[in-house]
Amino acid sequence: MVFELSGKLIEIFDTVQVSDSFRKREFVIEKTETTGGSEFTDCIKFQLTQDRCNLIDSFKLNELVKITFNIRGNRWERDGRVNYFTNLAAWRIEKESFQEDSEMDVPFPGETDAPPSVGDEDNDLPF
Numbered sequence: 001m002v003f004e005l006s007g008k009l010i011e012i013f014d015t016v017q018v019s020d021s022f023r024k025r026e027f028v029i030e031k032t033e034t035t036g037g038s039e040f041t042d043c044i045k046f047q048l049t050q051d052r053c054n055l056i057d058s059f060k061l062n063e064l065v066k067i068t069f070n071i072r073g074n075r076w077e078r079d080g081r082v083n084y085f086t087n088l089a090a091w092r093i094e095k096e097s098f099q100e101d102s103e104m105d106v107p108f109p110g111e112t113d114a115p116p117s118v119g120d121e122d123n124d125l126p127f
Helices: 050-056
Strands: 003-012 016-019 022-035 038-049 064-078 081-095
Touching: 003 038, 022 050, 038 050, 050 081
Parallel strands: 038 081
Antiparallel strands: 003 022, 003 064, 016 022, 022 038, 064 081
């Protein structure tokens, strides 16, 4: 399943060579939403792996970006103890061309904004 999320790029980490055959790079975006008159801010960390580690190179801090990602989960066991990890695996990063709350600024159409009716008003339609 593919997900998208937009927000402000607030941190970019260096690439880490985890093993001979695996490298990763993490970055964080800030997502702010207003719900019920309250503002909530989340800082969400994403991970780039292997040849995708350089996707973030052309972006600057505080830029608005749209991230396309998958959710990945892993099970890890050591000394009889089991842990589960969830990663947001980013695979596309794009510059966002609008403010993230701009869609919310569009007013909901009112009763007077309805399109005019067409045809005879006395027409009794079955639906």
